Amino acid sequence: AGLAAPSPTYAGPPPPPRGGGSPTATSLPFADFAEPSARYEPAPVDEPSAFPLGTARAQMFDNFIVAQNGDSLLLVDQHAAHERLVYERFKAQLAAGPVASQLQLIPVVVELSEDDCARLAEAAPVLEKLGLSLERFGTRAVAVRETPALLGQPDVAGLVQDLADGLAEWDSTAALADRLEAIIGRMACHGSVRSGRRLKLEEMNALLREMEATPHAGQCIHGRPTYVELRKADIERLFGRTR
Numbered sequence: 001a002g003l004a005a006p007s008p009t010y011a012g013p014p015p016p017p018r019g020g021g022s023p024t025a026t027s028l029p030f031a032d033f034a035e036p037s038a039r040y041e042p043a044p045v046d047e048p049s050a051f052p053l054g055t056a057r058a059q060m061f062d063n064f065i066v067a068q069n070g071d072s073l074l075l076v077d078q079h080a081a082h083e084r085l086v087y088e089r090f091k092a093q094l095a096a097g098p099v100a101s102q103l104q105l106i107p108v109v110v111e112l113s114e115d116d117c118a119r120l121a122e123a124a125p126v127l128e129k130l131g132l133s134l135e136r137f138g139t140r141a142v143a144v145r146e147t148p149a150l151l152g153q154p155d156v157a158g159l160v161q162d163l164a165d166g167l168a169e170w171d172s173t174a175a176l177a178d179r180l181e182a183i184i185g186r187m188a189c190h191g192s193v194r195s196g197r198r199l200k201l202e203e204m205n206a207l208l209r210e211m212e213a214t215p216h217a218g219q220c221i222h223g224r225p226t227y228v229e230l231r232k233a234d235i236e237r238l239f240g241r242t243r
Helices: 078-096 114-129 156-168 176-191 201-212 232-237
Strands: 056-058 064-069 072-077 099-112 133-136 141-148 227-233
Touching: 056 201, 064 156, 064 201, 072 078, 072 201, 072 232, 078 176, 078 201, 099 156, 114 133, 114 141, 114 156, 141 156, 156 176, 227 232
Parallel strands: none
Antiparallel strands: 056 064, 064 072, 072 227, 099 141, 133 141
């Protein structure tokens, strides 16, 4: 019998009923469905085919960017993608010299175990090259005086504790310089946009454009994909629209 005729073009939700109140089941055919978590944004002016990763259309579940590129739909993991971008920025700055830092108006004191404090004190010269300046503050705390400018306003205590945990896990016989990329990876995670953060359309597009200009942007620093692509033909097959 073939496929049914496609439904009319969606023209937006119906107006609310006169006199206030909520739309009823008679005015909304799908009233039993939960409100989708994707936020509607008006389509941008740019043609989606003008960019390799397309143009952002919406954000889903406060973590995934929906973009269109010509005949493809792309889903981008905003945290994983931004983590890669921050990681590559760290590496580029480090290759040119010490990573830029920002001074804390008041040093942040972070309480830790004696062993963690000792490991951080040993790693302090390497951490300083990455923009993190700290020193021991008694036997069970460190004082953080500067943080990497790339990270904006990070959770300093969380960052230091995460680095301390990493130093405890990594092979103690390896030179700190050999663990540099692992340290940068830990820092990059703290500087990236978090899952659950709502982004404006221009922020989504800025992220896509930076991904296009950044090496290895297709994978996060843990080796997972930062985006997946569904071509129009793949989507049509899902609906039985094969030719």
